[in-house]
Amino acid sequence: xxxxxxxxxxxxxxxxxxxxxxxxxxxxxxxxxxxxxxxxxxxxxxxxxxxxxxxxxxxxxxxxxxxxxxxxxxxxxxxxxxxxxxxxxxxxxxxxxxxxxxxxxxxxxxxxxxxxxxxxxxxxxxxxxxxxxxxxxxxxxxxxxxxxxxxxxxxxxxxxxxxxxxxxxxxxxxxxxxxxxxxxxxxxxxxxxxxxxxxxxxxxxxxxxxxxxxxxxxxxxxxxxxxxxxxxxxxxxxxxxxxxxxxxxxxxxxxxx
Amino acid sequence: xxxxxxxxxxxxxxxxxxxxxxxxxxxxxxxxxxxxxxxxxxxxxxxxxxxxxxxxxxxxxxxxxxxxxxxxxxxxxxxxxxxxxxxxxxxxxxxxxxxxxxxxxxxxxxxxxxxxxxxxxxxxxxxxxxxxxxxxxxxxxxxxxxxxxxxxxxxxxxxxxxxxxxxxxxxxxxxxxxxxxxxxxxxxxxxxxxxxxxxxxxxxxxxxxxxxxxxxxxxxxxxxxxxxxxxxxxxxxxxxxxxxxxxxxxxxxxxxxxxxxxxxxxxxxxxxxxxxxxxxxxxxxxxxxxxxxxxxxxxxxxxxxxxxxxxxxxxxxxxxxxx
Amino acid sequence: xxxxxxxxxxxxxxxxxxxxxxxxxxxxxxxxxxxxxxxxxxxxxxxxxxxxxxxxxxxxxxxxxxxxxxxxxxxxxxxxxxxxxxxxxxxxxxxxxxxxxxxxxxxxxxxxxxxxxxxxxxxxxxxxxxxxxxxxxxxxxxxxxxxxxxxxxxxxxxxxxxxxxxxxxxxxxxxxxxxxxxxxxxxxxxxxxxxxxxxxxxxxxxxxxxxxxxxxxxxxxxxxxxxxxxxxxxxxxxxxxxxxxxxxxxxxxxxxxxxxxxxxxxxxxxxxxxxxxxxxxxxxxx
Numbered sequence: 001x002x003x004x005x006x007x008x009x010x011x012x013x014x015x016x017x018x019x020x021x022x023x024x025x026x027x028x029x030x031x032x033x034x035x036x037x038x039x040x041x042x043x044x045x046x047x048x049x050x051x052x053x054x055x056x057x058x059x060x061x062x063x064x065x066x067x068x069x070x071x072x073x074x075x076x077x078x079x080x081x082x083x084x085x086x087x088x089x090x091x092x093x094x095x096x097x098x099x100x101x102x103x104x105x106x107x108x109x110x111x112x113x114x115x116x117x118x119x120x121x122x123x124x125x126x127x128x129x130x131x132x133x134x135x136x137x138x139x140x141x142x143x144x145x146x147x148x149x150x151x152x153x154x155x156x157x158x159x160x161x162x163x164x165x166x167x168x169x170x171x172x173x174x175x176x177x178x179x180x181x182x183x184x185x186x187x188x189x190x191x192x193x194x195x196x197x198x199x200x201x202x203x204x205x206x207x208x209x210x211x212x213x214x215x216x217x218x219x220x221x222x223x224x225x226x227x228x229x230x231x232x233x234x235x236x237x238x239x240x241x242x243x244x245x246x247x248x249x250x251x252x253x254x255x256x257x
Numbered sequence: 258x259x260x261x262x263x264x265x266x267x268x269x270x271x272x273x274x275x276x277x278x279x280x281x282x283x284x285x286x287x288x289x290x291x292x293x294x295x296x297x298x299x300x301x302x303x304x305x306x307x308x309x310x311x312x313x314x315x316x317x318x319x320x321x322x323x324x325x326x327x328x329x330x331x332x333x334x335x336x337x338x339x340x341x342x343x344x345x346x347x348x349x350x351x352x353x354x355x356x357x358x359x360x361x362x363x364x365x366x367x368x369x370x371x372x373x374x375x376x377x378x379x380x381x382x383x384x385x386x387x388x389x390x391x392x393x394x395x396x397x398x399x400x401x402x403x404x405x406x407x408x409x410x411x412x413x414x415x416x417x418x419x420x421x422x423x424x425x426x427x428x429x430x431x432x433x434x435x436x437x438x439x440x441x442x443x444x445x446x447x448x449x450x451x452x453x454x455x456x457x458x459x460x461x462x463x464x465x466x467x468x469x470x471x472x473x474x475x476x477x478x479x480x481x482x483x484x485x486x487x488x489x490x491x492x493x494x495x496x497x498x499x500x501x502x503x504x505x506x507x508x509x510x511x512x513x514x515x516x517x518x519x520x521x522x523x524x525x526x527x528x529x530x531x532x533x534x535x536x537x538x539x540x541x542x543x544x545x546x547x548x549x550x551x552x553x554x555x556x557x558x559x560x561x562x563x564x565x566x567x568x569x570x571x572x573x574x575x576x577x578x579x580x
Numbered sequence: 581x582x583x584x585x586x587x588x589x590x591x592x593x594x595x596x597x598x599x600x601x602x603x604x605x606x607x608x609x610x611x612x613x614x615x616x617x618x619x620x621x622x623x624x625x626x627x628x629x630x631x632x633x634x635x636x637x638x639x640x641x642x643x644x645x646x647x648x649x650x651x652x653x654x655x656x657x658x659x660x661x662x663x664x665x666x667x668x669x670x671x672x673x674x675x676x677x678x679x680x681x682x683x684x685x686x687x688x689x690x691x692x693x694x695x696x697x698x699x700x701x702x703x704x705x706x707x708x709x710x711x712x713x714x715x716x717x718x719x720x721x722x723x724x725x726x727x728x729x730x731x732x733x734x735x736x737x738x739x740x741x742x743x744x745x746x747x748x749x750x751x752x753x754x755x756x757x758x759x760x761x762x763x764x765x766x767x768x769x770x771x772x773x774x775x776x777x778x779x780x781x782x783x784x785x786x787x788x789x790x791x792x793x794x795x796x797x798x799x800x801x802x803x804x805x806x807x808x809x810x811x812x813x814x815x816x817x818x819x820x821x822x823x824x825x826x827x828x829x830x831x832x833x834x835x836x837x838x839x840x841x842x843x844x845x846x847x848x849x850x851x852x853x854x855x856x857x858x859x860x861x862x863x864x865x866x
Contacts, residue, residue, distance in 0.1 A: 079462035093453040104450040105461040107443040119441045314672045376847040383844035542691045548684030555677045
């Protein structure tokens with residue numbers, strides 16, 4: 001018996017005026033399978049994420065999350081259901097400490113946003129939850145440092161930690177290695193592998209760095225100019241002629257296939 | 258239990274004791290000045306809940322301050338002469354107006370928020386200025402006699418400046434303790450997170466408008482509370498108390514003391530009044546100095562008096578000083 | 581009928597002054613992103629300086645020419661030394677800085693000229709009244725009504741056809757785009773700020789014979805011009821014109837028909853615009 005896929009997209013279209021950004025995209029992300037979405041520049045990956053995460057409404061087609069039709073649902077509702085997005089441009093709370101960065105979504109997750117009667121210091125349960133997450137991403141030693149003082153790579157870790165605090169079922173990870181040097185990239189790759197196994201969340205990533213994609217993705221979807229081009233295992237995609245042609249002169253050849 | 262009596266708590270307690278003892282050491286003239294400082298510092302602190310903690314610049318807080326003033330004056334004239342009635346009524350008045358007006362204002366961001374709060378504040382000003390039959394028009398509402406305050410059967414003569422000082426100190430301290438509690442609570446962290454990155458707060462599943470509205474309502478309630486005391490202090494509720502320039506005072510006093518430190522606005526209020534007291538003894542043109550000081554502050558000391566001191570000391574101690 | 585016409589004329593004459601001041605405010609905001617609290621004070625300075633010049637050199641027209649220039653020079657000093665350091669900072673701090681400048685200037689005029697209001701007579705050629713149906717109407721106000729569109733047309737021509745005008749207009753409509761094509765020079769900001777101040781000063785000099793000159797006129801007009809700019813759309817020139825007319829007419833009709841309510845009308849209109857169409861009538865979607 002097949003399990004309900006975590007995320008199912010059926011024939012998704014998104015138009016901006018006359019411009020068709022997404023033309024009939026369909027895909028499924030099974031629970032627990034690290035999935036990647038790739039495509040040359042302008043393929044529509046970011047638009048796709050924007051629609052799935054509730055930022056844009058689909059022009060037509062459906063988005064199903066855990067079997068439920070969530071097409072056009074607002075972002076914060078999707079968050080409550082367990083669908084979260086992590087951003088390409090680091091979007092953290094710069095003047096708060098690393099711990100506070102993670103405490104904030106922990107508080108929201110526990111439904112205590114408007115709790116005013118007890119001091120935060122006394123809520124050791126929140127602190128524990130936050131520290132567990134910091135441990136998971138390896139930021140525990142920095143917990144009392146102000147977030148803006150951290151290195152770029154570490155800021156990305158805060159970014160991921162914030163998302164993890166909401167105990168997501170599905171994480172849309174937008175270009176996790178953008179702007180990173182090779183050491184940072186390796187670190188993130190290993191972290192994502194670890195988190196995919198330990199955190200209970202399914203990762204759905206988009207990436208330009210093919211080395212990253214081929215080393216961690218279990219399943220890959222290729223998008224080209226808004227239409228699906230191919231899907232399959234990393235080996236299948238690597239040897240797919242149409243995909244090679246789409247990327248001709250682009251990152252597929254350049255970054256070590 | 259360990260964290261309950263922190264260093265900050267002791268310092269605050271000490272300050273409170275000193276202030277309570279002040280009337281025994283200074284002249285009545287200064288007791289009266291201190292009373293005004295205490296009342297206005299609550300007004301400034303309530304403003305800073307929005308500005309320093311939530312990142313919302315409101316130019317309309319005087320509206321809720323004035324509501325507190327007028328509502329309490331009306332209560333005393335028509336309803337009851339008890340202090341225990343007119344104070345809560347003033348607070349509730351500020352709260353209700355802030356809830357309604359805030360519901361509209363939190364829909365907007367930054368400059369538009371500031372302008373809309375100014376607009377609503379001025380609407381309230383117009384109401385107070387023109388509704389002759391109810392508000393007394395541009396002359397305001399005089400409070401003929403101070404309310405009756407009886408505690409466990411003992412009557413406290415609010416007409417006496419010393420007693421009024423102690424009552425104001427008590428009420429304002431309670432307000433400030435309440436603010437402290439909020440700022441240290443989970444909600445307090447939400448406020449600061451909203452200031453830092455409201456978009457992210459929404460992206461992790463919390464409706465930002467609701468957070469802002471709750472903060473706005475609390476600030477309005479406390480402004481109303483200060484307004485009640487101010488009306489009693491001056492024996493009058495007048496339209497100027499709702500004018501946008503009066504809101505500007507709260508902004509000024511906060512910036513003077515520093516918006517990033519909890520008690521910054523209170524210190525700024527004290528500095529403001531002391532400066533005014535001294536400068537006006539030399540010249541009537543004290544606004545020139547105030548304007549120049551504000552410009553200098555923005556250019557050189559954006560963190561204000563207390564903020565700059567706090568940063569200086571934390572640098573001495575090494576690293577970030579967690580408050 | 582006469583009452584109606586008088587109201588219209590009053591609304592138009594005040595509206596034209598408001599237009600000049602708001603035009604400066606909206607240009608500064610559109611290009612520089614700064615909402616200048618002290619703008620009303622510059623208007624007030626224009627009035628005082630032209631009044632003083634007229635006293636010294638007995639020529640209203642020379643005062644009209646020089647007062648705005650002096651105000652613009654002062655504005656250049658303010659921009660260069662006070663405003664420029666805070667460009668990168670939070671909008672709130674820019675507001676606070678201009679607020680401080682406003683306090684300084686508003687009290688400064690009190691120091692120099694005293695707190696009383698001064699009456700300024702219009703020049704002889706423009707004094708007197710003009711018959712309007714059964715009533716008479718001050719010639720000077722008719723002059724203002726004519727001046728508004730006249731200056732508006734000159735400015736429109738400048739912004740539409742001259743190179744600098746086009747640059748400023750482009751920068752006002754889309755600051756980011758202008759930055760990208762390399763227009764963002766500190767000189768441009770200083771020039772725009774000076775231009776806005778010149779307009780405010782001109783408005784003040786023109787306003788002096790229209791209403792008495794006193795220390796509060798700056799404070800009063802800054803709020804009205806904020807409202808005009810918001811209603812018309814920040815950075816929009818036609819918006820400033822339309823918004824000023826609306827407010828001018830609202831003011832004059834409101835004063836006769838619903839005097840108690842009239843004070844609140846601009847704020848109510850402000851709230852309605854901000855809550856339904858925050859970008860204003862002519863503003864661009866941000």
